[in-house]
Amino acid sequence: MKRLRSTAAGIAGVFLTAFAAHAQDQDWQTVLDDAKGQTVYFHAWGGEPRINAYIQWAAREVERDYGVRVVHVKASDTANVVSQVLAEKSVGKQTGGAVDLVWINGENFASMKASGLLAAPGWAQTLPNWQYVDIENKPTVAIDFTVPTDGQESPWGMAKLVFMYDSARLETPPSDLNGLLDYAKRNPGRFSYPQPPNFYGTTFLKQALADTVADRDVLSSPVDESRFDETVAPLFTFLDELHPHLWRQGQAFPKNVADMRQLLADSELDIAFSFNPGDASGAIANGELPETVRTFVFDGGTIGNTHFVAIPFNSSNQSGAKVYANFLLSPMAQTRKQEPEIWGDPTVLNVAALPANEKALFDAIDLGPATLSPEDLGPVIPEPHPSWVAALEEAWTARYGAGSE
Amino acid sequence: MVILLAGPVLAGLAGTVLPAFGYLPVLGYTSLSLDPLRSLFAMPGLSKSVLLSFGTGLAASILSMAIVLVFTAGWSETRTFRRLTRFLSPLLSVPHAAAAIGLAFLIAPSGLLVRLFSPWATGWTRPPDLLILNDPAGLAMTFGLVAKEVPFLFLMTLAALNRPHIKEYYKAGASLGYGRMSVFFKVVLPQIYPLIRLPMLAVIAYSTSVVDVALILGPTTPPPLAPRLVAWMNDPDLSKRLMASAGALLQLLVSACALLTYLCLERLAGLWQSARYASGRRRRHDALARQAGLYPMIVIVTVMMLSMALLAVWTAARSWWFPAVLPQKWSLGRMTDAFGMGAPALAATLALAIAAASIATARTLWLLDARSARNAATQGKLNILIFVPLLLPQISFLFGLQMLFLFGGLSGTLLAVLLAQLVFVFPYAFLALSDPWNRLDPRYAKVATSMGASRLKVFWQVRLPLLLRPVLVTFAVAAAVSVGQYLPTLMIGAGRVVTVTTESVALASGGNRQVAALYAMLQLIIPLTFFVLAALVPSLVFRNRAAMRLER
Numbered sequence: 001m002k003r004l005r006s007t008a009a010g011i012a013g014v015f016l017t018a019f020a021a022h023a024q025d026q027d028w029q030t031v032l033d034d035a036k037g038q039t040v041y042f043h044a045w046g047g048e049p050r051i052n053a054y055i056q057w058a059a060r061e062v063e064r065d066y067g068v069r070v071v072h073v074k075a076s077d078t079a080n081v082v083s084q085v086l087a088e089k090s091v092g093k094q095t096g097g098a099v100d101l102v103w104i105n106g107e108n109f110a111s112m113k114a115s116g117l118l119a120a121p122g123w124a125q126t127l128p129n130w131q132y133v134d135i136e137n138k139p140t141v142a143i144d145f146t147v148p149t150d151g152q153e154s155p156w157g158m159a160k161l162v163f164m165y166d167s168a169r170l171e172t173p174p175s176d177l178n179g180l181l182d183y184a185k186r187n188p189g190r191f192s193y194p195q196p197p198n199f200y201g202t203t204f205l206k207q208a209l210a211d212t213v214a215d216r217d218v219l220s221s222p223v224d225e226s227r228f229d230e231t232v233a234p235l236f237t238f239l240d241e242l243h244p245h246l247w248r249q250g251q252a253f254p255k256n257v258a259d260m261r262q263l264l265a266d267s268e269l270d271i272a273f274s275f276n277p278g279d280a281s282g283a284i285a286n287g288e289l290p291e292t293v294r295t296f297v298f299d300g301g302t303i304g305n306t307h308f309v310a311i312p313f314n315s316s317n318q319s320g321a322k323v324y325a326n327f328l329l330s331p332m333a334q335t336r337k338q339e340p341e342i343w344g345d346p347t348v349l350n351v352a353a354l355p356a357n358e359k360a361l362f363d364a365i366d367l368g369p370a371t372l373s374p375e376d377l378g379p380v381i382p383e384p385h386p387s388w389v390a391a392l393e394e395a396w397t398a399r400y401g402a403g404s405e
Numbered sequence: 406m407v408i409l410l411a412g413p414v415l416a417g418l419a420g421t422v423l424p425a426f427g428y429l430p431v432l433g434y435t436s437l438s439l440d441p442l443r444s445l446f447a448m449p450g451l452s453k454s455v456l457l458s459f460g461t462g463l464a465a466s467i468l469s470m471a472i473v474l475v476f477t478a479g480w481s482e483t484r485t486f487r488r489l490t491r492f493l494s495p496l497l498s499v500p501h502a503a504a505a506i507g508l509a510f511l512i513a514p515s516g517l518l519v520r521l522f523s524p525w526a527t528g529w530t531r532p533p534d535l536l537i538l539n540d541p542a543g544l545a546m547t548f549g550l551v552a553k554e555v556p557f558l559f560l561m562t563l564a565a566l567n568r569p570h571i572k573e574y575y576k577a578g579a580s581l582g583y584g585r586m587s588v589f590f591k592v593v594l595p596q597i598y599p600l601i602r603l604p605m606l607a608v609i610a611y612s613t614s615v616v617d618v619a620l621i622l623g624p625t626t627p628p629p630l631a632p633r634l635v636a637w638m639n640d641p642d643l644s645k646r647l648m649a650s651a652g653a654l655l656q657l658l659v660s661a662c663a664l665l666t667y668l669c670l671e672r673l674a675g676l677w678q679s680a681r682y683a684s685g686r687r688r689r690h691d692a693l694a695r696q697a698g699l700y701p702m703i704v705i706v707t708v709m710m711l712s713m714a715l716l717a718v719w720t721a722a723r724s725w726w727f728p729a730v731l732p733q734k735w736s737l738g739r740m741t742d743a744f745g746m747g748a749p750a751l752a753a754t755l756a757l758a759i760a761a762a763s764i765a766t767a768r769t770l771w772l773l774d775a776r777s778a779r780n781a782a783t784q785g786k787l788n789i790l791i792f793v794p795l796l797l798p799q800i801s802f803l804f805g806l807q808m809l810f811l812f813g814g815l816s817g818t819l820l821a822v823l824l825a826q827l828v829f830v831f832p833y834a835f836l837a838l839s840d841p842w843n844r845l846d847p848r849y850a851k852v853a854t855s856m857g858a859s860r861l862k863v864f865w866q867v868r869l870p871l872l873l874r875p876v877l878v879t880f881a882v883a884a885a886v887s888v889g890q891y892l893p894t895l896m897i898g899a900g901r902v903v904t905v906t907t908e909s910v911a912l913a914s915g916g917n918r919q920v921a922a923l924y925a926m927l928q929l930i931i932p933l934t935f936f937v938l939a940a941l942v943p944s945l946v947f948r949n950r951a952a953m954r955l956e957r
């Protein structure tokens with residue numbers, strides 16, 4: 001009897017799962033039908049021709065396969081897109097918003113989420129390709145700068161801070177933050193970082209903070225105003241020591257990460273950095289960096305995170321946006337994205353758990369001469385809570401960005 | 406008419422003033438307060454930013470004016486003058502951002518000038534760590550602004566000089582023993598100054614609130630006020646919006662102060678000069694002063710030409726690293742990509758430029774013709790209204806304008822962008838055409854009317870053909886202004902209306918020089934084409950009319 005009951009439960013279970021899967025298929029079919037003929041305005045940072053080309057390619061694929069037209073709106077800063085959706089909400093535009101999908105993460109996501117500018121939670125999990133996402137080993141695919149994504153954004157790629165150097169000029173790169181400081185002292189004017197609030201500059205601050213702070217755990221909760229000065233004191237001691245030896249003595253800074261890359265190529269700088277481990281290889285393939293450029297990470301690990309795509313609340317083409325987001329998650333799109341000459345952006349999928357054919361695609365990728373293997377990339381230091389971004393930027397600006405009085 | 410001209414600006418200003426005092430209902434701020442102003446003044450380095458905006462803007466404007474006037478004084482009506490004129494006119498079609506990018510690559514420590522002399526003369530195997538660009542005092546930015554404003558002010562001066570009897574003044578002056586420069590400053594300038602005054606004021610308003618040039622060449626520790634404003638406006642922390650609006654008001658004040666300072670200086674210079682009109686001093690030996698007036702102009706023309714040439718080389722350069730004087734690797738792939746991917750943007754830019762320029766030129770003609778018919782006395786007031794958009798910093802009212810278009814449901818359409826662009830294009834068209842129109846001998850129209858021609862016929866068959874050249878130049882100027890519009894296109898177009906200018910700024914944020922150069926070139930093509938057409942068409946149409954050829 002007992003056995004019978006468990007068999008019955010088992011059968012029911014199988015049945016239910018099959019039914020649920022069937023229901024999901026059907027739901028997705030409705031989305032596909034709905035999406036046909038829609039035009040999706042995808043607002044994504046447009047500063048990198050390689051990424052733009054990749055977005056174009058993906059757009060062509062979904063137009064051919066699903067009849068969804070995707071238009072890449074090249075933003076110079078994702079924050080502009082946030083302001084735009086905000087402006088629409090402020091005049092009561094509930095449908096037909098200008099933005100259907102936005103490339104986003106971190107404080108921009110936190111800001112949109114807090115202001116109710118995003119489509120209803122949970123849509124990301126309904127994407128068929130969600131099943132391949134590596135939730136276990138890559139916790140940042142569901143927790144964006146300590147803020148739970150709640151399925152309001154779908155993961156697209158992984159980022160990790162890596163440093164670049166030209167092996168023709170520099171034999172052994174520093175292995176930690178203090179090594180970097182020593183290097184800067186011995187070679188004045190050959191290291192710098194983009195000026196915060198540039199995203200990459202702030203990332204460098206976060207890295208330095210994580211390496212100098214007494215207790216790293218405080219970073220995962222919102223900034224405690226009363227203890228902020230105390231917490232960041234070691235960071236600013238480090239920066240005070242570093243700044244006189246920076247490029248241009250810290251009176252001017254590279255504009256952004258690409259400018260920094262250009263400065264490395266022109267041998268103005270000895271050490272630059274990127275948030276994409278495959279960036280250096282891609283730049284070599286594109287002739288933007290000399291072939292002798294290599295990358296390194298700190299022994300104690302470097303900051304890493306995930307970048308996403310999100311749908312604003314007032315998009316009228318949400319089905320089309322989901323179809324595109326789902327395509328971006330597909331093993332085919334993700335492998336192509338990881339090719340260094342295409343983009344070199346690491347996948348969010350769990351490659352080990354993929355079906356054999358798809359897994360073979362990933363195994364076949366040649367990461368390029370300057371990309372560290374996943375094992376050599378070292379530990380990931382999680383992003384601090386988004387509130388640290390503004391607090392660090394303000395403290396930095398007050399100290400170094402306002403000119404000496 | 407008044408509403409048509411001032412409406413957008415007033416609505417825009419209202420949309421800025423209210424949030425500046427804490428009123429932005431969408432974000433839940435419904436009570437008036439001074440908090441935004443307080444938090445604005447608590448920003449670190451604000452006074453420095455204000456001083457930078459004021460100082461670089463005013464210095465660049467006055468320097469540009471001085472260079473133009475001294476050069477014109479020393480060399481007008483000479484062959485050198487005509488030759489340089491030919492180089493300066495096309496420079497007007499160079500967008501500010503493109504000029505700044507080219508200039509940055511020319512004078513940076515890893516730029517071409519250093520490369521030319523390294524390492525063989527300087528011994529530098531690596532770029533020296535010199536602070537040339539983005540210097541805290543804003544010198545590079547001032548230089549960039551001067552290089553771009555000189556062609557504009559020069560062409561305005563040239564247009565003003567284009568009137569009867571100028572040659573006779575020089576002859577009379579010379580026969581009385583006056584030096585060339587004395588004649589200019591004592592006789593010619595007082596007559597033409599009223600015509601170049603307004604462009605000068607527009608230049609001051611622009612230079613004190615410039616964003617793109619400041620981003621590329623300006624200081625960052627701290628930056629001038631305008632780029633900081635844009636950054637606050639776009640901060641993910643949405644409450645910064647209020648502070649940004651308060652900052653926009655401050656920007657308005659800064660530009661107004663700069664304008665007032667200039668007007669005071671102008672008055673002082675006028676007093677100083679009027680005491681000398683009848684002094685009788687001839688200043689016959691002005692050769693040194695003339696040389697001094699020539700060199701800055703030659704430097705500017707050379708630097709701008711070199712910058713453009715550099716941009717052109719970059720469009721085909723794949724790898725071009727220090728200290729190579731020429732690219733190490735060439736590639737045309739990006740160029741074809743850019744044309745392929747940039748084609749829709751190019752089409753939109755062209756459509757907007759043609760539409761905006763046609764409407765602005767037609768409206769200017771209509772307004773001028775109506776005025777001539779009426780002999781209106783209200784000219785002064787209307788003039789001020791027309792030029793208000795040029796005298797106010799763009800960011801101070803664009804945010805409000807964006808709200809207005811959103812309410813109207815037009816945001817993101819080509820039409821909305823066209824309307825927003827017209828706010829800025831029309832004043833320039835008016836500026837370019839009103840003087841040639843007023844200078845046209847009224848007797849032509851009188852004779853035609855007395856022969857029984859209708860007003861319409863007089864317009865189409867007499868005035869328009871006589872003014873073909875200035876009308877075409879106006880069209881080209883208007884098109885160039887339309888192409889150069891970045892903030893209005895971005896904010897009103899909601900990102901859906903993509904022009905080569907918005908594309909180029911987005912791509913410049915990535916810092917790939919080849920792509921940035923390509924888009925700068927695309928930005929240049931359209932206005933340049935129109936300027937070339939404006940020069941070619943009249944000579945074709947008038948090939949059998951000797952008197953209609955170029956005046957000189």
